[in-house]
Amino acid sequence: MSAAWRPLPEALPPEVRHFVEQLRLLKDRTGLSLIALGKETAYSKSSWQRYLNAQQPPPRQAVAALCKVAGEDGERFCARWEVAVRAWPRGGAGGTEPAPGVVLSKAAKTSRAGKAGKTSRAGKTGKSAPPAWSRGPRRPSRARSAWTWRSTAAVTTLLVLAALFEGLLRFLMR
Template identity: 50%
Template sequence: MARWKELPGGLDPVVVEFVGQLRRLKDGSGLSLPRLAVRTGYSASSWERYLSGRLLPPAPAVEALAAVTGADTVRLLALHEAAADSWHRDRPAGPADLDAESGGEPPPITVAPSPVRRPVTRLRLYLTAAGAAVAGAAIAGAAVTAVDGERPADSSRTVAVAHPITYACTYVRKAGSWYAGNSGTNSDLLEVDMSGPEVAELQCLLQRAGISPGGVDGNFGPLTESAVITAQKRYHLDIDGQVGPHTWAALRG
């Protein structure tokens, strides 16, 4: 059984419990990191970062570990989701910890998080979508009433309707690299549950490479994550479902 190093200080207890469970499953399997990499499809260096508490694994990696070790997938994914919420809240991504693919130790984060790269949990996305549906139904009902001749109580007020942001892919080749017109980043770290123009740029580049991310909506969901993993396999990169400098370079090339 491996002698595990102490986890980094400052981790939320939920994250500590999740990483501890990953370690217990790995130890119980009797697999070395190289063998675990072969069985799960995620590199040994990625698993070293996951099990040391320096990087949170993507959901597909957690599912792969559960399948290999015979663990309860539902319970393990529930622990992962709780850990992910805490991880994003306590450790916002910044330029200092961008290179999740290179294997380098990220230095302490001293840069304030960009407002564009605010993580959004799946639960929050579902609640937002549900709220939008309710609001849309109410507005539609008011419109029908007005057509039937019955004016709303206060018809002088203008109802403000929020429109979703739409993105387009306008491909341009500059200095040997492809750009889609949404973001010029070559280094921003993207992962599941993030949203914004950087994600839309990623989705456009995946489409240009012939790998469907499920649409270009600026939301990094499971379909986009699956497309990223496919691209990382194609370009022989570390397979972790996250987008760092190496994946950007491959997709822009």
């Protein structure tokens, strides 16, 4: 492992420690700096620092992107990712809930549901609400979508009018 890596926290679960060590080795094999890795994978240098220092679990897509850059089997690493994410401590408390923003595959959710049984999220109706980390990305509001559409239409209209005006001027200048 690179001498530049910070030591991993002692309280880290072994699955997480092994996964992060493997990611570090994979990153070192690429020979890329964190900045160059960020450019190759579309994940920032600071994100890779958090992932490779076990401060935050990486998204599955980041692991797949690193594997692609390193020429490694992405399926194998994504399977390791699922094991590590299930064991990743939440908020440093050592819990088994995945960190916010991490979306598990259907198989991992099924496995977690079988182990958990009834959850403490159950309300008066007895139904449990889905945890925040499994809800996926939020969609933009309708107002923002409409604003984006209108601004795109306005810019397109201006460009078309400018092109027509330029064509008219060229025609008149002949």
